[in-house]
Amino acid sequence: xxxDIPDVSGISIGIxxxxxxxxxxxxxxxxxxxxTVLIGSRSADRAREAAESVGGPVRGADNRxxxxxxDVVIVATPWDGHRATLESLRDELAGKIVIDCVNPxxxxxxxxxxxxxxxxxxxxxxxAILPDSRVVAAFHHVSAVLLxxxxxxxxxxxxxxxxxxxxxxxxxxxxxxxxxxxxxxYGGRLRNARQVEGxxxxxxSINRRYKAHAGFRVTDV
Numbered sequence: 001x002x003x004d005i006p007d008v009s010g011i012s013i014g015i016x017x018x019x020x021x022x023x024x025x026x027x028x029x030x031x032x033x034x035x036t037v038l039i040g041s042r043s044a045d046r047a048r049e050a051a052e053s054v055g056g057p058v059r060g061a062d063n064r065x066x067x068x069x070x071d072v073v074i075v076a077t078p079w080d081g082h083r084a085t086l087e088s089l090r091d092e093l094a095g096k097i098v099i100d101c102v103n104p105x106x107x108x109x110x111x112x113x114x115x116x117x118x119x120x121x122x123x124x125x126x127x128a129i130l131p132d133s134r135v136v137a138a139f140h141h142v143s144a145v146l147l148x149x150x151x152x153x154x155x156x157x158x159x160x161x162x163x164x165x166x167x168x169x170x171x172x173x174x175x176x177x178x179x180x181x182x183x184x185x186y187g188g189r190l191r192n193a194r195q196v197e198g199x200x201x202x203x204x205s206i207n208r209r210y211k212a213h214a215g216f217r218v219t220d221v
Contacts, residue, residue: 075098
C-alpha cells in the first residue's frame with residue numbers, strides 16, 4: 001500500500017450529530033491526534049456539553065456553525081434525521097469534503113438488519129442532497145466503545161473509504177490513519193457504499209455473539 005499520503009495535520013474537523021457516542025468518540029480521537037474538533041448538534045447547549053466531556057481542542061456549537069467553520073465535516077447523525085439535517089446545511093457544506101458514516105439499520109427480535117435506501121445508501125443520499133460537496137463514505141465500522149475508552153491507546157482496524165473524488169478519498173484515508181492503529185483503505189466508488197453500510201449489521205451480530213468490539217482488517221494490501 002502506498003505511503004504517499006497527504007499531510008492533513010492542520011485540518012479542522014466538524015462532526016454533525018456529534019453528541020452521540022460515535023461522534024464524541026471520533027471527536028476524542030481526532031483531538032488526541034492534534035486536530036481542532038467542532039462538535040455539532042441541533043442544540044448548541046448539548047453540543048457544548050458534549051465537547052466538554054471530550055476535552056482537548058474541542059468546541060461545541062449548533063450544526064450550522066460547525067458546517068460553516070470546519071474544513072472537513074463528518075455526518076454522524078441518526079439515520080432518521082439524516083436527510084433533513086443535510087438539506088438544511090446544503091449551502092454551508094458546499095465545496096467541502098463531507099464524510100458520511102451513517103448506517104441505515106433496523107432492529108427487531110432477530111437483531112440488526114440493513115434498511116433499503118431509495119438512493120442506494122446513506123452516502124449516495126448525501127451526494128444527491130449535496131451536489132456541490134465532495135461526499136466520501138467512511139468510519140462505518142469503528143466501535144464507539146473503543147473510541148471513547150481512555151485505556152485503549154490503539155484501535156486495530158481498517159477504515160474502508162469510498163468516493164468518486166480521488167483527492168477527497170486520499171484526504172479521508174490520511175485522516176483515518178491519524179488515529180493510532182487505524183488504516184484508511186480505499187474501498188471503491190460511492191455506489192459501493194451500500195454493502196459497506198449494511199455490513200455493520202453483520203458486525204453487530206459478531207459483537208453480540210462473541211461479546212467483543214470487533215472491527216475489520218483487509219489482508220494482502
